[in-house]
Amino acid sequence: xxxxxxxxxxxxxVHHALRNSSxxxxxVDKLGGLLPPFGPRAGLLFPSPDAQIISEVPRCDAPxxxxxxxxxxxxxxxxxxxxxxxxxxxxxxLVPSAPGQYRIRLEPTSDALSTVEATVEALxxxxxxxxxxxxxxxxxxxxxxxxxAHPQAYYPRNTER
Numbered sequence: 001x002x003x004x005x006x007x008x009x010x011x012x013x014v015h016h017a018l019r020n021s022s023x024x025x026x027x028v029d030k031l032g033g034l035l036p037p038f039g040p041r042a043g044l045l046f047p048s049p050d051a052q053i054i055s056e057v058p059r060c061d062a063p064x065x066x067x068x069x070x071x072x073x074x075x076x077x078x079x080x081x082x083x084x085x086x087x088x089x090x091x092x093x094l095v096p097s098a099p100g101q102y103r104i105r106l107e108p109t110s111d112a113l114s115t116v117e118a119t120v121e122a123l124x125x126x127x128x129x130x131x132x133x134x135x136x137x138x139x140x141x142x143x144x145x146x147x148x149a150h151p152q153a154y155y156p157r158n159t160e161r
Contacts, residue, residue: 011070013143014119017136028082035085039065044089045122046080047112051091055125062126063092070115094121116140 015023024034043063045054054062067089069076080086096113113121117140120133 051093
């Protein structure tokens with residue numbers, strides 16, 4: 001919920017760019033009742049130890065519906081642990097083709113990606129013919145560059161008095 005209005009929220013970017021997507025936002029304790037029903041081949045994109053590498057999954061076994069959690073890494077893990085419906089989904093993870101470019105936030109590992117980067121990477125595997133993925137990443141990079149160039153606009157407490 002804290003990420004909902006955050007200027008760095010990349011889930012909104014993904015939702016606006018992908019017409020066949022849903023965005024569900026609320027407090028963790030209310031999310032379970034808001035989630036749409038998942039299909040029989042739904043999966044969760046989450047880098048847990050038991051997750052399959054998505055690019056190694058045979059096409060016939062790949063998920064046709066992908067759930068992507070947004071928030072800080074700690075918050076995303078809390079969402080997963082709090083919702084049995086998500087814990088029950090098969091988990092998939094990425095082996096990123098390049099380091100993440102979300103330079104405005106500290107990532108927990110060198111191969112961590114933002115929500116938008118992870119979604120694009122997964123779609124390149126699952127739906128390689130999806131139009132606009134390069135443009136979505138371009139918009140993301142522009143957002144990051146703009147925020148880095150104008151930190152006082154996004155971090156008002158850091159301004160000198």
